[in-house]
Amino acid sequence: MHYPVMTEKHVADRWQVSLKTLRRWRLDGEGPVWHKLFRHVRYHEADVLEFEHSSAQHLMTLLGIKRDFKPEVPEAAQGLDAKAEDNYFTAKEIAEAASLPIHLFRDQAERNRKRVPHLMLVGNLRFSLPAIQEWETANSVVGGTATAVSDEAESPAAPLEPAKRWHELVREQDGARFDSAPSS
Numbered sequence: 656m657h658y659p660v661m662t663e664k665h666v667a668d669r670w671q672v673s674l675k676t677l678r679r680w681r682l683d684g685e686g687p688v689w690h691k692l693f694r695h696v697r698y699h700e701a702d703v704l705e706f707e708h709s710s711a712q713h714l715m716t717l718l719g720i721k722r723d724f725k726p727e728v729p730e731a732a733q734g735l736d737a738k739a740e741d742n743y744f745t746a747k748e749i750a751e752a753a754s755l756p757i758h759l760f761r762d763q764a765e766r767n768r769k770r771v772p773h774l775m776l777v778g779n780l781r782f783s784l785p786a787i788q789e790w791e792t793a794n795s796v797v798g799g800t801a802t803a804v805s806d807e808a809e810s811p812a813a814p815l816e817p818a819k820r821w822h823e824l825v826r827e828q829d830g831a832r833f834d835s836a837p838s839s
Contacts, residue, residue, distance in 0.1 A: 658752045660697050661699075666687075681798070689797075689798040691796050691798050692755075697795060743781035744783075749787055753787055761780075
């Protein structure tokens with residue numbers, strides 16, 4: 656069962672870089688287009704392949720090679736399997752295939768809140784892989800550097816006033832007693 660969306664870990668393993676490097680590239684606006692599904696950063700396989708193709712073409716141009724780079728398309732990238740289109744899967748199977756947390760599929764309140772497409776067959780909970788893929792595409796937001804920085808850092812919009820020091824608090828409470836200026 657092939658799912659055409661990758662996690663940060665999958666992309667980092669594919670390119671043999673650390674997660675920290677991949678996150679830095681994302682914050683700097685480098686790398687392929689990324690999507691955010693709730694709090695999860697995801698990369699669509701087509702975007703990763705397109706980025707790899709354009710990077711290889713750029714490298715070949717720098718090296719002075721005058722032909723187009725044509726990567727070999729793996730069979731798995733052709734789309735969902737015929738078997739996956741006809742079958743329904745359990746929460747565990749669909750979470751593993753989509754590389755998403757299992758609570759999105761098992762918890763009824765979470766499923767209803769996030770509007771996860773599901774089917775109850777004679778009391779058994781089942782999911783369709785193409786429906787989950789459509790749901791993810793519809794609910795994911797294309798990432799940008801501005802949103803990435805604010806989400807990663809989780810910093811407030813305006814800087815907070817620094818906390819007062821103990822001597823400043825004491826001076827406010829009993830100003831006349833601690834002022835060193837002579838009173839006339």
